[in-house]
Amino acid sequence: GTVVAGGNGSGNRLDQLSYPQYxxxxxxxxxxxxxxxxxxxxxxxxxxxxxxxxxxxQGEGNGLTQLSYPKGVVVDQLDTVYVADRGNDRIMRWPKGATQGSVIVGGNGRGEQSNQLNQPF
Incomplete structure (x- = not known):
């Protein structure tokens, strides 16, 4: 196979990955x-x-510039990134070139209510 991402050990440089998920x-x-x-x-x-x-x-956290243990990721034809922000119990949208995302689902604490998620993947 061919390495297409990472391959330079675990770390936080732009040529490294650390615990890749999806x-x-x-x-x-x-x-x-x-x-x-x-x-x-x-x-x-x-x-x-x-x-x-x-x-x-921007480090682990719940700000709009941060994620906490991100999991599933999907990208649409406009290069908008949608990511399951597992640790924050929310789904976030990051438009192409954006420095911060927006919460589109959840973000109201972990739970079973219609406006909550429980560690989405």
Whole structure:
């Protein structure tokens, strides 16, 4: 196989991953990886030696610039990133180039009410 993301040991540099979780590949063959170790989502353009932070990356937390143990990631045709922010019990949307995301589902504490999530994957 061919390494398409990371491969330089575990860490927080742009050419490293730490506890990668979920992978999404878009039509341009860019690879998106959610990382629990760095609380971020990285985009790796085909052939790139390092990735680009497209969500989170500001340490673990519940601010709009932060993620906590991100899991599932999906990217639409406008390059908007949708990520299951497991530790914060919410789904976040990060438009292309955005420095912060917005909560689109959950974010009201962990629970079973219609406006709550429980550690989404």
């Amino acid at each position: 992978v999404f590949v878009d039509l341009d063959h860019s690879v998106y990886v959610s990382e629990c170790g760095n609380h971020r989502v990285m985009k790796w353009v085909e052939g790139a030696k390092q990735g680009i932070v497209v969500a989170g990356g």
